[in-house]
Amino acid sequence: MRRNDRVTYSRRGLLRRLAVKIATAITLLVGIATALVFQAQDGSPDHIPSYVAWTPETITSASSGDAFRGMLLAKRCNHCHGEEGFSPKASTPNLAGMNKLAMWKQLEDFRSRKRLSLAMGPIAQSLSARDVVDVVAYFAALPLFSDPQDDRVFPQSRTAAGQDTVASRLITFGDGERGIPPCQSCHGPVAYRTGVPSLATQNADYLLNQLEAFANGTRANDINEPMRTIASLLTEEERRALAEYYGSGLGLQSASSK
Amino acid sequence: MNWRKLRTFLLTALVLCLIPATRYYQIDLPLLRFLRGSNHVDPLSLHLAGEFVENNLGTEQRADGSVTVRMIAQQYLFIPHCILVPAGVPVHLRITSADAVHALTFNGTEYAVKVLPGTISEAQLQFPRVGEYKTVCREFCGAGHYAMRSEVKVVPPEQFPALHPDERGNCEAQ
Numbered sequence: 001m002r003r004n005d006r007v008t009y010s011r012r013g014l015l016r017r018l019a020v021k022i023a024t025a026i027t028l029l030v031g032i033a034t035a036l037v038f039q040a041q042d043g044s045p046d047h048i049p050s051y052v053a054w055t056p057e058t059i060t061s062a063s064s065g066d067a068f069r070g071m072l073l074a075k076r077c078n079h080c081h082g083e084e085g086f087s088p089k090a091s092t093p094n095l096a097g098m099n100k101l102a103m104w105k106q107l108e109d110f111r112s113r114k115r116l117s118l119a120m121g122p123i124a125q126s127l128s129a130r131d132v133v134d135v136v137a138y139f140a141a142l143p144l145f146s147d148p149q150d151d152r153v154f155p156q157s158r159t160a161a162g163q164d165t166v167a168s169r170l171i172t173f174g175d176g177e178r179g180i181p182p183c184q185s186c187h188g189p190v191a192y193r194t195g196v197p198s199l200a201t202q203n204a205d206y207l208l209n210q211l212e213a214f215a216n217g218t219r220a221n222d223i224n225e226p227m228r229t230i231a232s233l234l235t236e237e238e239r240r241a242l243a244e245y246y247g248s249g250l251g252l253q254s255a256s257s258k
Numbered sequence: 259m260n261w262r263k264l265r266t267f268l269l270t271a272l273v274l275c276l277i278p279a280t281r282y283y284q285i286d287l288p289l290l291r292f293l294r295g296s297n298h299v300d301p302l303s304l305h306l307a308g309e310f311v312e313n314n315l316g317t318e319q320r321a322d323g324s325v326t327v328r329m330i331a332q333q334y335l336f337i338p339h340c341i342l343v344p345a346g347v348p349v350h351l352r353i354t355s356a357d358a359v360h361a362l363t364f365n366g367t368e369y370a371v372k373v374l375p376g377t378i379s380e381a382q383l384q385f386p387r388v389g390e391y392k393t394v395c396r397e398f399c400g401a402g403h404y405a406m407r408s409e410v411k412v413v414p415p416e417q418f419p420a421l422h423p424d425e426r427g428n429c430e431a432q
Binding site for chain 2: 181
């Protein structure tokens with residue numbers, strides 16, 4: 001019988017145990033107090049670019065959306081982002097087939113006002129966390145290429161920008177002298193980092209606006225400031241050339257031919 | 259004084275002297291980590307809190323005249339991209355990685371710092387000559403590794419701006 005096995009303590013033993021408990025409590029209290037004091041001393045507030053951190057849990061929850069529910073929610077996106085995820089306005093991004101995590105992060109940043117936009121701010125703030133995950137799943141599922149069996153018109157390359165050596169060199173090789181990494185090492189098709197969008201079918205005007213915003217700091221939601229650094233290292237002509245190159249849809253062709 | 263007491267005293271003194279040495283040689287043992295304080299960080303949430311938040315990166319001026327430089331290495335950039343340090347002054351470098359293993363080297367010097375995700379790498383540097391040093395990543399870290407370069411601008415101490423304790427220096431401020 002376990003209940004009868006209870007050890008009885010002498011008064012001295014009890015006192016000793018009590019003393020140990022009191023000592024532990026005092027140590028803990030002193031520890032907490034010092035931690036609070038040190039926190040209070042840290043004066044200036046931290047500048048946080050985005051509340052998103054790419055932990056495995058974040059990635060799982062952000063990429064487990066319900067695309068059908070997202071389709072119903074995305075009715076209100078169609079006016080600007082297009083029925084098929086290809087935007088009719090060049091200043092609005094195409095969302096068809098875009099990386100889920102990339103879209104999710106931007107919507108979360110719009111929601112937490114870490115990325116500011118007059119149009120997208122109120123819209124994103126009206127969505128719940130689950131809405132964001134579902135909408136993202138829908139747009140990620142939209143096709144990028146036309147299927148021979150349907151007769152929908154997909155954007156085609158508009159100019160012969162393949163001769164544009166400034167942009168194509170920056171995309172393939174970057175510029176080692178200035179420390180500019182090649183675009184394709186993060187934005188594809190060579191390699192992708194977590195939460196980085198493919199630029200192959202993006203709109204030229206939108207890309208140029210974002211590069212300018214990164215360069216002058218009006219958009220500052222990139223984690224550890226990679227895009228702010230790169231955009232400010234690029235010259236104005238280079239930014240324009242890159243936006244036109246990606247905007248002409250040639251990035252996608254090179255992706256499919258490689 | 260009896261022999262036992264002397265022996266205990268000497269051994270304690272030896273252990274205490276070895277603690278700073280382990281810091282220099284980057285020896286990592288759980289007990290030592292406890293004694294000298296953890297140098298571990300979460301590479302995924304560097305930007306949210308702690309030592310490597312955005313406004314804490316760059317050059318910090320210390321009361322004794324030396325400077326502390328905090329950097330992040332990330333595929334395929336060193337952030338901040340250009341760091342500003344005064345010449346002939348001890349530079350305490352604290353750098354961590356947000357993703358892969360990188361190695362920060364300074365052209366024209368013998369300094370090389372291995373940068374591991376999850377750990378703060380520390381180094382004591384000194385740049386005696388004024389000028390610009392290119393920093394290069396010498397550990398293959400991915401597709402853009404060959405363009406992973408930045409620079410250190412070494413200026414005469416009198417040209418280095420006087421920084422507020424909350425302020426961090428960089429090339430733009432100069």
